[in-house]
Amino acid sequence: MFIREHSASTMSNKKLWVASGSIITVLLLFFLWPRSALVIEAEGHTPVCLKPETFELHWIHSIEHEEWYEVYEVKGDDLLLTRTYFKTFGAGVPTDSETPPEITDEGFVEFTVNVTYPELNVNVSENVETRIVQDDHDHLLYEMYEPNTSVNISVGNKSVLCNSQGGLI
Known part of the structure; x- marks a missing residue:
């Protein structure tokens, strides 16, 4: 009788260990398996990961002192600049647009660019x-990094543990 109970108990423990091990393996794969992300990297800083979706890059033009912004879409491993918005024409302003420039209700000149x-x-x-806007959320790069830090924005594969504040959850 004792041998049967001991064998049944041993079998139950083995099943429990196998089930627990399987669950842990699945969870590790889920959290550590690389996924596509919009990655912001700067030397000496932990990468920041955002959803690999459309975003806007905003800044105040150093000469005009007016806001400029560009709209990017993630296309595979590339960033497609679809539109650019600015207030006045000057140095560095796009000259070619796929469609005639339009004036928005906010007073911006909108250019269709479509460059990858x-x-x-x-x-x-x-x-x-300098900031990134995605889904109505501002990621204030100028508060995340020291002045004059060079950041690289790209599409890459990162763990789900890489989050929008940098580092691990």
Whole structure:
């Protein structure tokens, strides 16, 4: 009788260990398996990961002192600059647009661009209030990094543990 109970108990323990091990393995794979992300990296800083979706890059133009912004879509491993918005024409303003420029209700000139980039390199500054807007959430790069930090924005594969504040959850 004792042998049967001991065998049944041993079998139950083995099943419990196998089930527990399987659950832990699945959870580890879920959290550690790389997923596509919009990755913001700067030397000496932990990467920041955002959803691999459309975003806007905003800044204040250093000469005009007016806001400019660009709209990017994630296309595979690339960033597609679809539109750019600015208030006045001057140095560095796009000259070619797929469609005639339009004036928005907010007074911006809207250019349709449609140019693909593998990555963006941006210098962050509080003076120009460099930020990324995604899903109505502002990611204030000028508060996340020291002035004049060069950040790289690209699409990459990162663990789900990489989050929008940098580092692990």
